[in-house]
Amino acid sequence: MKNMKAGLFALAGLLGSVVTGGAQEPVKIGMITTLSGPAGYLGQDVRDGFELAVKMNDGKLGNVPVEILVEDDGLKPGNGRQIADRFLNNEDVKLFTGIIFSNVAGATVPDIVDEGAIFVSPNAGPSEFAGAGCHPNYFVLSWLTDTMQGSAGKNASDLGYKRAFVLAPNYQAGKDAITGFKRYFDGEIVGEIYTRLDQTDFAAEMAQIREVAPDVVFQFQPGGLGIAFLRQYQQSGLLGSIPMVVSEPSMDHAILKAVGDAAEGLNVSGAWNTDLDNPTNAAFVAQFEETYGRTPTMYAAQGYDTALAFASALGKVEGDISDLDAFRSALRETDFETTRGAFEFGANQHPVQDWYAMRVEKNDAGELVLKTRKKLMSAHGDPFAQDCSF
Amino acid sequence: MTLFLEQVLNGLQLGVMLFLMAAGLTLIFGIMGIINLAHGSIYMIGAYAGTYVAMETGVYYAGIPAALAAAALTGAAMEFLVVRRLYKRDHLDQVLATFALILISNQVITLIFGRQPLFVGLPSALSGSVELLPGLFYPSYRLAIIAVGLLVALGLYLVINRTRIGMLVRAGSTNRDMVRALGVDIRMLYTIVFGLGALLAGLAGYMAGPILAVQVGMGEQILITTFVVVVIGGVGSIRGAFFASLIIGVFDTMLRAYLPGFLRQIMAGSEADALGAGLSSMGIYLLMALVLLVRPKGLFPAHS
Numbered sequence: 001m002k003n004m005k006a007g008l009f010a011l012a013g014l015l016g017s018v019v020t021g022g023a024q025e026p027v028k029i030g031m032i033t034t035l036s037g038p039a040g041y042l043g044q045d046v047r048d049g050f051e052l053a054v055k056m057n058d059g060k061l062g063n064v065p066v067e068i069l070v071e072d073d074g075l076k077p078g079n080g081r082q083i084a085d086r087f088l089n090n091e092d093v094k095l096f097t098g099i100i101f102s103n104v105a106g107a108t109v110p111d112i113v114d115e116g117a118i119f120v121s122p123n124a125g126p127s128e129f130a131g132a133g134c135h136p137n138y139f140v141l142s143w144l145t146d147t148m149q150g151s152a153g154k155n156a157s158d159l160g161y162k163r164a165f166v167l168a169p170n171y172q173a174g175k176d177a178i179t180g181f182k183r184y185f186d187g188e189i190v191g192e193i194y195t196r197l198d199q200t201d202f203a204a205e206m207a208q209i210r211e212v213a214p215d216v217v218f219q220f221q222p223g224g225l226g227i228a229f230l231r232q233y234q235q236s237g238l239l240g241s242i243p244m245v246v247s248e249p250s251m252d253h254a255i256l257k258a259v260g261d262a263a264e265g266l267n268v269s270g271a272w273n274t275d276l277d278n279p280t281n282a283a284f285v286a287q288f289e290e291t292y293g294r295t296p297t298m299y300a301a302q303g304y305d306t307a308l309a310f311a312s313a314l315g316k317v318e319g320d321i322s323d324l325d326a327f328r329s330a331l332r333e334t335d336f337e338t339t340r341g342a343f344e345f346g347a348n349q350h351p352v353q354d355w356y357a358m359r360v361e362k363n364d365a366g367e368l369v370l371k372t373r374k375k376l377m378s379a380h381g382d383p384f385a386q387d388c389s390f
Numbered sequence: 391m392t393l394f395l396e397q398v399l400n401g402l403q404l405g406v407m408l409f410l411m412a413a414g415l416t417l418i419f420g421i422m423g424i425i426n427l428a429h430g431s432i433y434m435i436g437a438y439a440g441t442y443v444a445m446e447t448g449v450y451y452a453g454i455p456a457a458l459a460a461a462a463l464t465g466a467a468m469e470f471l472v473v474r475r476l477y478k479r480d481h482l483d484q485v486l487a488t489f490a491l492i493l494i495s496n497q498v499i500t501l502i503f504g505r506q507p508l509f510v511g512l513p514s515a516l517s518g519s520v521e522l523l524p525g526l527f528y529p530s531y532r533l534a535i536i537a538v539g540l541l542v543a544l545g546l547y548l549v550i551n552r553t554r555i556g557m558l559v560r561a562g563s564t565n566r567d568m569v570r571a572l573g574v575d576i577r578m579l580y581t582i583v584f585g586l587g588a589l590l591a592g593l594a595g596y597m598a599g600p601i602l603a604v605q606v607g608m609g610e611q612i613l614i615t616t617f618v619v620v621v622i623g624g625v626g627s628i629r630g631a632f633f634a635s636l637i638i639g640v641f642d643t644m645l646r647a648y649l650p651g652f653l654r655q656i657m658a659g660s661e662a663d664a665l666g667a668g669l670s671s672m673g674i675y676l677l678m679a680l681v682l683l684v685r686p687k688g689l690f691p692a693h694s
Contacts, residue, residue, distance in 0.1 A: 041506075170664075170667040170668075192659070192663060193650070193663075194650075194663055194664070194667040195667075196667070196670075196671050198611055200602040200603065200608070200611060201404065201601065201602060203400040203403065203404075203532070203643070204397060204400050204643045204646045204647045205646075207393055207396045207397055207400060207647065208393070208647060210393075210396075211393045225603075227507060227509070227603055228601070228602050228603045231509070231600075231601070232601060235512065235517070235529050235531065235532075235600075235601070236519070236529055237518075237519045237527060237529070258506065258507065258509065259509075260509070
């Protein structure tokens with residue numbers, strides 16, 4: 001009886017492979033991302049970058065046809081969770097990506113990985129899933145918030161600044177940003193202000209900065225707040241006298257357009273820029289501009305890289321994701337090029353990559369662009385990896 | 391010392407912005423008995439209309455008439471279409487209807503302008519800083535805001551105290567029914583008051599544009615503080631709104647500037663920062679509670 005059952009299964013498997021061999025069923029990839037609200041352009045760029053890689057390969061990743069299911073979480077953790085449930089139970093999706101914000105990831109990722117599905121983050125990188133909370137089904141292709149904001153601290157030290165004044169809104173990501181900055185900054189913190197999350201006028205803070213006269217100011221103000229902060233920084237005359245360092249999420253290529261002259265001379269740090277010199281990046285930037293008619297942001301590059309990672313692993317397992325262990329090992333081999341150049345997964349399946357110092361400068365045409373200045377850190381992992389064991 | 395003076399100026403600047411909002415709100419509240427939550431939307435619409443015209447023409451000053459016109463038109467339309475039907479209803483209905491106006495105007499603005507904030511540059515004559523005292527530099531644009539706010543306050547004082555319209559407004563805020571019984575066209579008066587309030591809100595919105603981001607929801611941020619001003623000043627009292635605005639502006643700025651530093655001297659750094667940020671956000675509401683405890687009708691009540 002047992003043999004007969006096994007035989008039937010084998011037969012079914014055989015039939016199945018015959019069917020897929022003829023016209024392979026596309027592999028479903030569930031993309032839960034933020035498309036609405038002021039931060040909607042982040043998810044839009046991740047999606048467009050990812051879809052660009054699929055388009056460039058005629059609807060395939062790693063020579064395997066794929067179907068991408070995109071849903072908007074509206075920056076609400078509850079929505080993210082509901083979409084994940086629907087994808088898992090109704091659509092039988094095994095591969096997930098797309099989440100932009102740490103709070104959505106915090107509510108959604110545990111559900112996905114506990115169900116045995118794989119999640120590859122194109123942006124969100126909370127430290128809680130990088131150390132003791134790591135999971136074999138969870139990969140991050142972008143960066144950790146801590147390292148991203150920390151790169152600004154490294155940049156400040158590298159530029160020779162000794163006394164830093166730091167500002168961030170009074171909520172979790174703001175505190176993480178300042179923790180990250182302090183971790184990588186060698187000098188002294190001469191002022192630390194937590195602003196209100198709904199605060200748009202920073203005149204009182206500007207006066208304090210002027211009074212303390214630090215070597216450098218580090219600020220993290222998400223979205224429209226950051227733009228208001230920079231403009232007031234310029235209006236109060238501080239722009240010319242006290243330099244500022246920020247990380248790339250505070251000055252991506254979309255914000256740069258909105259801010260205009262107030263951004264000139266700003267020191268930025270990050271893992272990707274349009275002018276990084278590698279063939280994958282050159283092809284990506286050219287294709288993206290041609291297809292969508294706008295400059296890609298770091299989010300677009302991360303979406304594109306995520307698609308390349310999927311392509312490599314899907315190619316290795318030839319589109320068979322019934323054995324997720326094989327897929328996971330294939331992904332862990334990091335046998336793919338990224339727009340960021342050298343890229344490996346660390347022990348906690350978070351990136352080990354290079355970090356760059358950039359500056360906002362005018363190009364020959366008089367337009368403000370983000371120009372890469374030098375490499376800040378090479379093959380840099382994160383301090384949480386040591387706490388992670390699978 | 392220069393830092394202290396600079397923070398006083400920052401407080402004054404916040405204060406006059408609040409006054410421009412609160413003057414209209416307190417009159418509408420005091421004379422018409424309407425709780426107008428949509429006052430912040432008029433502020434936003436003024437900011438968007440003015441900024442749009444300034445961006446299209448490239449001239450900052452061209453935005454001023456556009457902002458005023460858009461705000462006044464919106465105000466008149468709101469009064470005619472919605473608010474006029476609410477005078478006899480209770481406050482809950484008014485809150486519901488004007489809250490709906492907030493949602494509608496936010497969505498309409500999103501449909502027209504999208505979610506990306508708009509920006510307008512400073513007029514070139516006001517883009518620099520002025521050295522008021524040796525070592526005390528202050529942005530000229532913010533000085534201009536203070537000047538405009540004080541001029542508007544003076545103008546309002548003259549209108550309210552020296553003109554026939556002003557007399558009716560004062561009478562209306564003291565005893566509405568008596569004014570009506572004496573045969574004054576109260577509808578006309580209501581429209582004038584509502585339009586005036588909308589004008590001032592539009593002006594405030596446009597002036598805030600170059601400093602803050604012109605974005606959807608900007609009105610709600612200032613509206614809550616404005617209500618605190620109205621309550622502290624005394625409902626219906628322009629004089630109360632003026633002094634309460636300046637008090638709130640300076641008080642809020644001083645808390646933000648000095649409380650964390652003060653607390654850091656008596657406790658550990660991170661705790662002081664957390665407590666300081668928390669307390670300074672609460673400060674104006676605590677002040678409001680205290681004022682209401684001592685003077686339940688506000689500092690300068692109109693109905694005395």
